[in-house]
Amino acid sequence: xxxxxxxxxxxxxPISLQHFIERLRTELFGLGVDAxxxxxxxxxxPKNGRLKASMRGLLDYVxxxxxxxxxxxxxxxxxxxxxxQPALKCSLHTNQLPMSxxxxxxxxxxxxxxxxxxxxxxxxxxxxxxxxxxxxxxEDMSDESTAVGLVLEDDRFNLYESQLExxxxxxxxxSKKNIFENYQTQLKHVGLLMISSEVDPDGKxxxxxxxxxxxxxxxxxxxxxxxxxxGVNGWVTYSATEQRLLQCLVNWKGMSxxxxxxxxxxxxxxxxxxxxxxxxxxxxxxxxxxxLNSFQKIS
Numbered sequence: 001x002x003x004x005x006x007x008x009x010x011x012x013x014p015i016s017l018q019h020f021i022e023r024l025r026t027e028l029f030g031l032g033v034d035a036x037x038x039x040x041x042x043x044x045x046p047k048n049g050r051l052k053a054s055m056r057g058l059l060d061y062v063x064x065x066x067x068x069x070x071x072x073x074x075x076x077x078x079x080x081x082x083x084x085q086p087a088l089k090c091s092l093h094t095n096q097l098p099m100s101x102x103x104x105x106x107x108x109x110x111x112x113x114x115x116x117x118x119x120x121x122x123x124x125x126x127x128x129x130x131x132x133x134x135x136x137x138x139e140d141m142s143d144e145s146t147a148v149g150l151v152l153e154d155d156r157f158n159l160y161e162s163q164l165e166x167x168x169x170x171x172x173x174x175s176k177k178n179i180f181e182n183y184q185t186q187l188k189h190v191g192l193l194m195i196s197s198e199v200d201p202d203g204k205x206x207x208x209x210x211x212x213x214x215x216x217x218x219x220x221x222x223x224x225x226x227x228x229x230x231g232v233n234g235w236v237t238y239s240a241t242e243q244r245l246l247q248c249l250v251n252w253k254g255m256s257x258x259x260x261x262x263x264x265x266x267x268x269x270x271x272x273x274x275x276x277x278x279x280x281x282x283x284x285x286x287x288x289x290x291x292l293n294s295f296q297k298i299s
Contacts, residue, residue: 004035149192215267
């Protein structure tokens, strides 16, 4: 029996959605899961993984394949999944994607409240506190930059800027709102995010940075790590003036390109396990992904 059937919408699909689906495919392959992918399309060709939007077409395909679980990603796949749910013999899992990845929801803005009610399920986004999971498209991100990003709303902004100037690191500044709305542009040429825990109490900015392969230097005077693990997805210091903070910046500046690339990959994997794709699949009681536990910490 097939473990999972992944149902998504390829019609006018943005590149970020295509990258997301490939990440799902890669993760499931690493987990050894027997997963099939079927896409909503403009042509009906089930043998090649494409279905026209039809309750009957989807139900017939699911019955023939016989998966244990049907996972729907996006507005139209999730609505179709909900509509055929009474006839399903497998479990159904629906997923709301960010508007930037879900072209169908953009076209049906007036129907969105109804669609959201029908969808239920898990929410994937980076700018909503009610979201369950985060995915950020990191394909065009650079892992070569040594520039340090600072958040303008940070009360210690001036202090951090002064410290970075002493070390000789380039500073890139942006507002918290801009990161949520346009993270790719804001963080594309940033190598490290330096931030106070008070600015990001829910850890969303840290998750976004890590998802893009950017480690985080967290200054947490109240002892809260917010998911940052030393040498894996960044570093934690407990004072804005302690020597360790300056040492972390000096180490970052002198770090080799290879070490920065490794740290970038660690950051992505850590975020995936904490709030992303790996975290999502952990709910299905699949075997653990051994690679995710193989970090060699970088000081």
